[in-house]
Amino acid sequence: MSGDTPEPGHRPLPEDSMPTGGVNAPVPVAPEATPAVDPRLIVRQEGLKGYLIEFKRRLTSGELGSAPVVVALIVIWAVFGSLNSSFLSAQNLSNLSQQIVGTGMIALGVVFVLLLGEIDLSVGSVSGLCAAIFAVMNVTHGVNQWVALLSAVAGGALVGLVQGLFFAKVGVPAFVVTLAGNLGWNGLMLQILGASGTVNLSGKDIVSRLYSTIYGQQAAAYGMAAAGVVLFLGSSLLDTRRRKAAGVPYRTLTDILVRTAALAVVGFLVAYTLNQYKGLPLALLVFVVFVVVLEFVLRRTPYGRKVFALGGNIEGARRAGINVSLVRITVFMICSTMAAIGGLFLAAQIQSASQTSGGGNLLMNAIAAAVIGGTSLFGGRGSTWSALLGALVIGSIQSGMNIQGLSNAIQFMITGAVLLAAVVIDSLARRTQKSAGRA
Numbered sequence: 001m002s003g004d005t006p007e008p009g010h011r012p013l014p015e016d017s018m019p020t021g022g023v024n025a026p027v028p029v030a031p032e033a034t035p036a037v038d039p040r041l042i043v044r045q046e047g048l049k050g051y052l053i054e055f056k057r058r059l060t061s062g063e064l065g066s067a068p069v070v071v072a073l074i075v076i077w078a079v080f081g082s083l084n085s086s087f088l089s090a091q092n093l094s095n096l097s098q099q100i101v102g103t104g105m106i107a108l109g110v111v112f113v114l115l116l117g118e119i120d121l122s123v124g125s126v127s128g129l130c131a132a133i134f135a136v137m138n139v140t141h142g143v144n145q146w147v148a149l150l151s152a153v154a155g156g157a158l159v160g161l162v163q164g165l166f167f168a169k170v171g172v173p174a175f176v177v178t179l180a181g182n183l184g185w186n187g188l189m190l191q192i193l194g195a196s197g198t199v200n201l202s203g204k205d206i207v208s209r210l211y212s213t214i215y216g217q218q219a220a221a222y223g224m225a226a227a228g229v230v231l232f233l234g235s236s237l238l239d240t241r242r243r244k245a246a247g248v249p250y251r252t253l254t255d256i257l258v259r260t261a262a263l264a265v266v267g268f269l270v271a272y273t274l275n276q277y278k279g280l281p282l283a284l285l286v287f288v289v290f291v292v293v294l295e296f297v298l299r300r301t302p303y304g305r306k307v308f309a310l311g312g313n314i315e316g317a318r319r320a321g322i323n324v325s326l327v328r329i330t331v332f333m334i335c336s337t338m339a340a341i342g343g344l345f346l347a348a349q350i351q352s353a354s355q356t357s358g359g360g361n362l363l364m365n366a367i368a369a370a371v372i373g374g375t376s377l378f379g380g381r382g383s384t385w386s387a388l389l390g391a392l393v394i395g396s397i398q399s400g401m402n403i404q405g406l407s408n409a410i411q412f413m414i415t416g417a418v419l420l421a422a423v424v425i426d427s428l429a430r431r432t433q434k435s436a437g438r439a
Contacts, residue, residue, distance in 0.1 A: 066383070100388075104388055111370045124363035126181070131357050134152040155340060157336060160337060197355045220279060232260060298384065371426070
């Protein structure tokens with residue numbers, strides 16, 4: 001950075017307060033203060049020292065980001081990899097990348113609700129309901145698969161609209177509305193499935209193909225990795241130019257290149273691993289596209305800023321002129337829509353929609369994935385990447401323990417312990433932010 005850039009936490013004195021009595025005149029000293037500083041306006045020093053200072057600042061201010069879950073994921077893979085070499089095999093990791101898609105899609109919607117500081121306990125039932133809608137329409141009644149698919153997704157959006165209206169307009173707590181929905185939508189699913197209780201998918205429908213299709217050409221995986229790196233580099237350079245034109249701190253070219261190189265290493269390593277088995281699963285590609293698009297919505301659009309504003313301070317958001325009811329309703333619609341999409345992928349995974357669809361530990365896994373991934377239960381802080389990372393952690397735990405032959409009871413206890421650890425870290429981070437004036 002240039003030498004005239006103020007250091008973080010230091011503000012230059014205004015011109016009218018500068019001494020006028022010569023070089024020996026006393027300089028007025030401003031009283032000590034510790035104002036809250038927007039991290040986006042903090043200028044980081046260049047070089048390794050700058051990274052270390054930035055890391056220390058984030059650690060002391062409770063801005064841990066995705067670091068804890070990345071460390072946890074590395075530890076989990078190291079432990080299970082040492083216990084059984086097949087865990088880190090290309091086949092197991094490729095299968096894992098497909099198996100987390102259904103739960104991850106649902107967790108994406110949960111992230112939006114958690115950003116408001118609310119909860120949706122109906123996502124499991126909604127996923128089963130929408131899977132049943134697709135299966136019955138397409139298989140039982142012979143409706144065109146695209147019509148059945150759109151009807152199932154629209155059904156999810158309608159469920160979110162109904163629950164959002166009760167929450168935002170009537171004033172019923174989200175916990176109560178969605179708990180009632182968890183029971184009601186499950187009952188509607190059973191009614192739609194009918195006496196048989198199970199509808200098997202044909203395996204040739206659009207939903208099954210979205211899940212099972214794998215691009216075997218090596219160029220597909222490497223091409224998507226390269227496209228992701230180029231997209232990240234381009235968006236970073238564009239953001240730097242925009243911030244530079246606005247006169248606010250921006251990332252240096254060196255910083256951008258380092259981040260791009262790190263992403264390239266991860267992306268091409270994933271592509272290499274997938275190509276060692278069958279190739280790039282279409283389900284994983286669709287999931288990553290949803291993560292990127294919804295992250296863009298949250299970070300780069302006025303709507304996303306409104307969601308964060310409501311989660312941070314609802315009264316302040318209302319005074320700023322934000323339509324609180326509309327944002328709340330649309331967030332619940334997004335959550336239920338993503339639950340519908342996740343439910344379709346889960347139905348494709350087992351090739352059926354049945355009375356058990358959306359049940360079991362699906363609800364807890366979806367919420368746990370969002371929280372473990374780094375989205376705060378207290379609202380106002382999180383990312384769609386939380387859903388991917390959290391689903392990967394939970395999926396890795398389940399896969400590793402299945403390989404070891406451990407019972408479901410052990411899996412539940414370990415997953416619960418990981419969830420508790422994530423919430424504890426979130427609570428401690430929030431307390432640290434308060435003490436640092438950032439909450």
